[in-house]
Amino acid sequence: MKKIFEPQREIDVIQEADVIVVGGGPAGIGAALAAGRNGAKTILIDRFGSLGGLQTQGNNPIFTFVDPELHNGIIQDILTRLEKAGALKNANDLPVYERSRLKPRATAAIGEKNLPKRMRETDVGLWGAWGRTFDKEYYKFLLDDMMQEAGVKMLYHAFAAGAIREGNLLKGVVIEGKEGRKAVLGKVVIDTSGEGDIAWKSGAPVMGDEGVPIGPQKGHAGGMLNAFMIGGVDLKKFKAFREANLEDGWGEMYVGRSLIKKAKEQGAYIIGEACVLASVFDIYNSGRIYVMNAIRSVPEGRKPWMTEEITDTEIDLRKQEWAVLKVLKENVPGFENSFIETTPAIPCIGSGHRLLGDYILNVGDMRAGRAFDDSIAINNMPPDFYEAVGRFAFDVIPHDVPYRSIVSKEVENLLAAGTTMSTGAFAMHGLRYCTPSICTGEAAGTAAALAVKNNVTPKKLDVKLLQDTLRKQGARVTVKDLSEEVLEPYRFIKKLGIKYQREDMKGTEVTEEEIEKY
Numbered sequence: 283m284k285k286i287f288e289p290q291r292e293i294d295v296i297q298e299a300d301v302i303v304v305g306g307g308p309a310g311i312g313a314a315l316a317a318g319r320n321g322a323k324t325i326l327i328d329r330f331g332s333l334g335g336l337q338t339q340g341n342n343p344i345f346t347f348v349d350p351e352l353h354n355g356i357i358q359d360i361l362t363r364l365e366k367a368g369a370l371k372n373a374n375d376l377p378v379y380e381r382s383r384l385k386p387r388a389t390a391a392i393g394e395k396n397l398p399k400r401m402r403e404t405d406v407g408l409w410g411a412w413g414r415t416f417d418k419e420y421y422k423f424l425l426d427d428m429m430q431e432a433g434v435k436m437l438y439h440a441f442a443a444g445a446i447r448e449g450n451l452l453k454g455v456v457i458e459g460k461e462g463r464k465a466v467l468g469k470v471v472i473d474t475s476g477e478g479d480i481a482w483k484s485g486a487p488v489m490g491d492e493g494v495p496i497g498p499q500k501g502h503a504g505g506m507l508n509a510f511m512i513g514g515v516d517l518k519k520f521k522a523f524r525e526a527n528l529e530d531g532w533g534e535m536y537v538g539r540s541l542i543k544k545a546k547e548q549g550a551y552i553i554g555e556a557c558v559l560a561s562v563f564d565i566y567n568s569g570r571i572y573v574m575n576a577i578r579s580v581p582e583g584r585k586p587w588m589t590e591e592i593t594d595t596e597i598d599l600r601k602q603e604w605a606v607l608k609v610l611k612e613n614v615p616g617f618e619n620s621f622i623e624t625t626p627a628i629p630c631i632g633s634g635h636r637l638l639g640d641y642i643l644n645v646g647d648m649r650a651g652r653a654f655d656d657s658i659a660i661n662n663m664p665p666d667f668y669e670a671v672g673r674f675a676f677d678v679i680p681h682d683v684p685y686r687s688i689v690s691k692e693v694e695n696l697l698a699a700g701t702t703m704s705t706g707a708f709a710m711h712g713l714r715y716c717t718p719s720i721c722t723g724e725a726a727g728t729a730a731a732l733a734v735k736n737n738v739t740p741k742k743l744d745v746k747l748l749q750d751t752l753r754k755q756g757a758r759v760t761v762k763d764l765s766e767e768v769l770e771p772y773r774f775i776k777k778l779g780i781k782y783q784r785e786d787m788k789g790t791e792v793t794e795e796e797i798e799k800y
Contacts, residue, residue, distance in 0.1 A: 293456065295465045297435065299325040300734040301727070302455055302468035304442045307335020308716040309700025310474035311425060312356050312723025313730070317472075318432030320731035320751070325466055326434050327457060329441040330627060332422035333429070335476060337716055339627040341509045341572070343418035343563060345717045349407035351768045352660045352680055353717055355757030356724045360424070361414060369420040371565050373411035377521060378533075380562050384676065384775055385409040391778070401771040407662055408676055408775055413717075417565045437466070442475065445484030450694050451739070452484055470730040470740060473698045474723055476714075477587055477634025481702065486693045489642075490635040491585070495707050495800050497792035503580040504632020508599050509558075510576070512607060513623035515569045517561060520616030531556075538609070542575075545609045552605050553577050559610075570623060576602035578629075586631045595629055637696070639704030641686035646798035648709055649776075651679030651769070656745045657760035658725035658752060659683040662772065665712035667797075675781040678712065679772045682760050685745050688726050694739035697730060699723040706800035724757055 301317040303310050306328035314326040330339050337343050350358060364370040373381070385405070388397055395402075401409050429436055437457065444456040446465065454467035473480040482488045493501045524532045531537055536556035546552055557575030564570040576599040584591045603625060610617040641654075645665060661683055666674045687704040690696040700719030701710060713722070729748050733740045736747075749759050761769070 293463050293465045295454075295467055297325055297437070298467045299323045299435070300468060301325070301470045301472065301730040302327065302466055303472045303474055303727070304455060304480045305335065305473070305475035306330070306333035306425075306436075307474060307476050307700065308337060308719035309476075309702070309723035309726070310335065310472075311360075312720040313472045313474055313697075313699055313727035314434045315356050315428060315432050316724040316727030316755070317731045318429070318434040318727075319755075320728055320735070322731035322734050324432075324434045324727075325437060325468065326429065327437045327440050327442050327455070327466065329439065331438050333425040333436075334418065334421055336628070336630060338418045338422055340630055341418070341511060341624060341626040342630075342716070343421060344413040344415045345720075346413035346715050347407055347410075347663055348414055348717050349410075349662060351764065352407070352662055352758050353721055355721070355752070355755050357717065357720045358756070360428075360720075363424055363428075364416045364421065367420060367424070369417035369424075369565065371415040371562060373405065373414070375567075376411060376562055377524070380560055381411055382409055384780060387780060388774070388778060398767075398770040398774050400767055401774065407771065409771060412562065415563045415565065442480055443483075445471070445480050447484050447693070450692060452693055452696055455480060469734050470695045470697065472726050472730055473637065473696065473702050474700055474726070476701045477631060478636050478698070478702045479634075481637045481690065481693075481696060481698060482635040484693060484696065486690050486696055487638040488635040489638055489704075489707070490633055492707075493633070496796050502582075503585050505577060505579045506586060506595050506599070506629045506631050507574065507577040508603075508626045508629045509572060509574045510603050510625045511563070511623040512571045512573055512610070512617070512620045513569055514620045515571045516616040516618070517564070517567065517569055518616075520571070520614065521561075523615040538614070541609055541613050542606075545605070550605045550609060551601050552609070553602060557606060571620075573603075573606060575606050576600075580632075587634055592629070599629060600625065633707065633710070634701065636710060637688075637698040637702055637704050638691050639687045639689055639698075640691050641684050642704050642706055643683065643687045643709050643713065644706040644798065644800055645708050648678040648681050648712060649798065651681045651761060651772075653760055653762050654682045654684035656685040657682035657762075658685045658688065658729070658745075658748060659718065659721040660758050660761055660764075661713060661718040661721075663712040663715045663718055665708050665710070667708045667711045675779075676775050677779070677781075679776060680761050680764065680769060683713070683718070683722055683725075685725070685729070685748065688722060688729070689740050694741040695733070697726040697740050699726040708797055708800040721757065724755070725752060728752055728755070
């Protein structure tokens with residue numbers, strides 16, 4: 283590869299803060315709000331013109347498997363505000379096939395009276411609606427308001443291009459914007475970029491380059507996909523079609539297998555074997571359908587963060603989107619006058635870089651419902667590592683997320699949350715979801731503010747002080763604080779052994795024992 287040398291130059295420092303948060307997705311939202319609310323001068327940097335990350339820019343406005351007994355604090359504050367504004371989908375409006383199938387399956391198997399009490403009386407977590415969906419445009423407006431309320435300074439259209447490091451400390455980050463390269467200095471940096479950009483560019487130890495760790499896909503980078511919205515759908519007509527064809531697979535999450543198979547045989551450029559067609563994201567019953575189908579594997583020798591690969595992916599996924607729309611318009615009642623309403627500004631990248639902390643959370647921890655003395659959040663989201671093992675099993679119990687997994691092993695004032703935190707390659711596929719991300723983000727932001735306040739690095743922060751502060755904020759800290767009644771439904775679901783198996787992914791030769799290590 284040819285190289286050139288940039289001339290040495292001075293860079294203006296445009297802002298200084300206590301806490302710098304890089305990336306305004308769910309983890310960054312939790313981190314910035316928590317830091318600001320705890321009195322830290324906080325700057326939030328995002329490369330787009332609004333916050334939300336995958337929830338807004340990626341067309342996935344959802345908090346998955348929210349359980350208020352496990353997830354409180356900032357996430358419940360946001361949901362309350364969305365609901366008050368009429369911008370949150372009422373889960374009771376969903377058709378049966380768009381709700382969790384766990385409770386109906388369990389009821390059919392053993393009878394409603396034999397279900398755990400909490401499972402009978404509530405519809406939350408794994409046995410409730412798949413997730414709480416919302417108006418992503420209102421969400422952008424709401425987040426601006428909440429950040430300003432918390433005193434957070436936002437820098438939009440600013441790409442965090444590098445880190446300023448001295449020894450085992452970060453002094454700030456370098457950003458690129460319309461006015462060129464500038465510097466933002468801070469005492470603590472939180473990487474919530476979703477792809478570990480700052481951790482990686484700072485030279486801190488990271489994971490991710492190794493790709494899938496085991497099995498036939500070993501060493502292969504994770505693939506990419508996107509979700510797009512189709513408007514102009516006659517929802518009543520489409521609903522009637524689905525309900526009339528439940529036995530032909532139209533009552534499942536992934537539908538349209540026979541249609542897509544036929545279209546592919548006739549030359550349609552579609553990679554996936556089926557697609558998600560969900561009305562759960564149609565907040566105002568306006569004829570919008572959420573579609574997830576367009577997928578792309580990263581070619582051998584490439585990584586998902588390479589500029590050329592991201593470019594090729596965007597072109598490839600867009601081509602698939604229009605092919606899917608054509609199939610739906612020509613074959614599915616209700617789609618006759620439909621159109622592509624919005625496509626994402628960013629694809630969902632299967633794997634980026636992850637911070638290496640003093641502890642790497644793995645699938646074994648998740649399945650065991652493990653508790654840690656230094657826990658700072660609780661997760662209930664199972665890892666959906668379809669690409670590696672071809673199935674999605676509800677085989678985890680609410681488990682702790684240790685503080686050691688959000689603090690850099692080497693750089694004392696570098697924290698991470700969400701997808702960027704220290705997890706195994708498979709465990710990441712559960713912790714990356716928006717619900718646990720906003721909770722680990724809240725913990726990271728609170729830790730950063732407390733570290734500044736007590737004049738220590740996050741690495742040396744008293745974890746008990748952090749835990750007590752999080753509890754005062756209403757956040758859930760550890761499964762040890764939960765009652766048996768709260769945990770019983772999760773143990774019951776795991777015992778049932780319910781799994782989702784995708785027809786187009788038959789699994790691999792990877793064993794469950796091997797999976798648990800990651």
